[in-house]
Amino acid sequence: xxxxxxxxxxxxxxxxxxxxxxxxxxxxxxxxxxxxxxxxxxxxxxxxxxxxxxxxxxxxxxxxxxxxxxxxxxxxxxxxxxxxxxxxxxxxxxxxxxxxxxxxxxxxxxxxxxxxxxxxxxxxxxxxxxxxxxxxxxxxxxxxxxxxxxxxxxxxxxxxxxxxxxxxxxxxxxxxxxxxxxxxxxxxxxxxxxxxxxxxxxxxxxxxxxxxxxxxxxxxxxxxxxxxxxxxxxxxxxxxxxxxxxxxxxxxxxxxxxxxxxxxxxxxxxxxxxxxxxxxxxxxxxxxxxxxxxxxxxxxxxxxxxxxxxxxxxxxxxxxxxxxxxxxxxxxxxxxxxxxxxxxxx
Numbered sequence: 184x185x186x187x188x189x190x191x192x193x194x195x196x197x198x199x200x201x202x203x204x205x206x207x208x209x210x211x212x213x214x215x216x217x218x219x220x221x222x223x224x225x226x227x228x229x230x231x232x233x234x235x236x237x238x239x240x241x242x243x244x245x246x247x248x249x250x251x252x253x254x255x256x257x258x259x260x261x262x263x264x265x266x267x268x269x270x271x272x273x274x275x276x277x278x279x280x281x282x283x284x285x286x287x288x289x290x291x292x293x294x295x296x297x298x299x300x301x302x303x304x305x306x307x308x309x310x311x312x313x314x315x316x317x318x319x320x321x322x323x324x325x326x327x328x329x330x331x332x333x334x335x336x337x338x339x340x341x342x343x344x345x346x347x348x349x350x351x352x353x354x355x356x357x358x359x360x361x362x363x364x365x366x367x368x369x370x371x372x373x374x375x376x377x378x379x380x381x382x383x384x385x386x387x388x389x390x391x392x393x394x395x396x397x398x399x400x401x402x403x404x405x406x407x408x409x410x411x412x413x414x415x416x417x418x419x420x421x422x423x424x425x426x427x428x429x430x431x432x433x434x435x436x437x438x439x440x441x442x443x444x445x446x447x448x449x450x451x452x453x454x455x456x457x458x459x460x461x462x463x464x465x466x467x468x469x470x471x472x473x474x475x476x477x478x479x480x481x482x483x484x485x486x487x488x489x490x491x492x493x494x495x496x497x498x499x500x501x502x503x504x505x506x507x508x509x510x511x512x513x514x515x516x517x518x519x520x521x522x523x524x525x526x527x528x529x
Contacts, residue, residue, distance in 0.1 A: 192474075195412060195415060195474060196474045198408075198412055199412065199469055199472060199474045200472060202409050202412065202469060202472075203469070203470070203471065203472030204472075205401055205405070206470050209228075209400045209401060210224070212400050213253055213254065215394065215395035215397060216253045216395065216396075216397055217246065217250050217253055218381050218384050218385045219377045219378065219384075220246075220250060220374070220377070223374050224250065224254070225467075225470065226370055226372045226484075226487050227250075227254060227372070228466075228470060229370065229463050229467050229484065230369050230370045230466075231258075231344050231410075231466075232406075232410055232465075232466035232470070233369060233413060233459075233462040233465070234410050234413075234462075235344075235368070235370065235463075236344060236345040236346070236347070236369055237346050237347070237368060237369060237370040237372050237487075238310075238349065238365070238370070238372065238491070239346060239349075239373075239374055240349050240351055240371070240372070240373055240374065241348070241351070241374030241375065242350065242351065242352060242376075245375075245376070245377075247348050247374055248264065248308065251304065251346050252264070252306070253397050254304070255304040256399070257397050257398070257399060257400050258303075258304075258399075258401050258402075258406060260302075260303035260344075260406075261304070261340065262304045262305075262306070263300070263301075263302040263305055264299075264306040264308060265299050265305060266309070267308060267313035268312060269312060269313060269314065271317050272317060273316060274332075275298065275317075276298050276299065276300050276320055276321055276324075277298045277300055277320055277324060277332065278295060278296050278298030278332060278337075279296060279332060280294065281293065281294060281295075281296050293333060295332055295333065295335070297337070300324055301330075301337075301339060303341075303342055303343060303344065303403060304344050304345075305344070305346070306346050306347075306348070307321060307347035308347075308348050309349060309350055310347040310348065311349040312357050312358070313358065314358055315358055318358065319364075321345070321347075322367050324339065325345050325367060328341075328343050341403075341407060347368070362450075362494070365492075366453070366455060366491070369459055369462070369463070369488070370459075370484075370487040370488055371488075371491035372487050373486075373487075409469065412469065413466050414462075414465075416469065416474060416476065417476075418461055418465065418476050419476070420523060420524070421478070421522070421523055422461075422464065422477060422478055422481060423523070424523020424525075425478050425517070425519055426460040426461055426481050427523070428523060429481070429485065429489075429513060429514075430452045430454075430457045430460065430489070432513055432517050433448065433451030433456070433489070433493045433513065434448075434451035434452070435448045435450075441512075441513070441516040443509075443512055443516070444509070444513070446498055446499070447496060447498055447499030447502060447509065448493060448509060449496035450493065450494055451492075451493050452492035453492070456488070456489055459489070460481055460484060460485065460489070461481075463480075463484040464476045464481045464483075464484055467483055467484060468480050485510055485513075485514060486507060486510055489510055490506045490507055493506050495509060
C-alpha cells in the first residue's frame with residue numbers, strides 16, 4: 184500500500200470516529216421528540232448514509248411523520264411532506280411551466296415553478312393511494328434525481344432522500360406498488376407498536392407538554408461527506424461472499440437454493456439485493472463507529488433490505504410463510520462461519 188493511500192485511509196478512520204460521535208449526539212437529540220423506535224431510526228439513517236430511499240409501513244398513529252420531520256430538522260435538511268391522494272397529478276409533485284409576463288417589457292415567457300419534491304428530504308405519505316402515473320413520476324425522480332419539464336432538466340438538491348409510507352390497512356381503492364417499483368427502495372422498514380414502557384412514557388410526556396424542540400446537529404454538507412465515506416469503506420471477501428450467498432440462496436431453481444426455497448418461494452432477489460446488503464452493512468458499520476463491515480452488519484439489515492425482494496408462492500402462503508419468515512429460515516440455512524471465495528468465471 185502506498186503512503187498516499189495509507190494517509191487517506193488513516194484520515195477515513197478518524198472521520199469514522201468523529202461521525203460516530205455525531206450520530207450519538209443525533210440520537211440523544213431525537214429522544215426529545217421521539218420515544219422508542221430506535222431500530223426504525225437506525226434503519227432510516229442507514230438508508231441516508233447509503234444514498235437510498237426507504238418505504239415505511241405501519242398502522243396509523245405511530246408518529247411516522249413526526250419521526251421523519253424530526254430527523255430532517257436534526258440533520259438541517261429542507262423537508263416537504265406530500266400527501267398522496269387519488270387525484271394527485273405528476274405536475275403536483277414535480278412542478279410545471281407557467282406563463283409569466285415581464286412587468287416592464289410586457290414580454291411573456293415560460294418559467295419553471297418547482298414542486299414540493301425540491302427538498303432534501305421528502306415524506307411521500309401513503310404513496311399507495313395515488314394512481315400509477317403519479318407513482319411513476321415520483322419514482323423516476325428518486326432514481327434519476329432530476330426533473331424533466333418543458334424540454335429542460337432540473338437537478339434535485341443534494342442530499343436527496345425519499346421516505347414513502349403506506350398503510351397496511353384499508354387496501355380498497357389503493358394502488359399497490361408493483362414489485363419492480365418496490366425494488367427501487369433500498370429498505371422496506373416495518374414500524375411496529377411501542378413497548379408498554381415506551382407507550383406509558385409517550386402518554387406522560389405528551390400530556391404534560393414535556394416533548395422538546397429539535398436542534399440541528401449535522402449539516403447537509405456533513406451528510407454528503409459521510410455518504411462518500413460510506414462508499415469508500417472497504418469490504419472483505421468474507422462479508423461480500425456471505426451477502427452474495429444469501430441473495431443467491433433466495434432464487435428457486437438454482438443449485439444454491441435450499442429445499443424450502445424451491446418449495447415455497449415464487450421469485451428471489453436480483454443483483455440489486457447484493458448491492459443493497461453491502462451498502463447498508465457499510466452504513467451500519469459507520470453508525471457503530473467502525474471502518475470495516477462484518478457478517479453481523481449484513482445479518483442486521485437482511486430483513487429491511489430483502490423483505491420486498493422475495494415473495495412466497497402459493498405453497499408458501501398456504502404454509503403460512505411470508506417473506507420475513509423465509510428470510511429468517513434463510514439466515515439459518517446459510518452458515519456465516521463457512522469460507523466464501525470468489526466464484527470461478529464460466
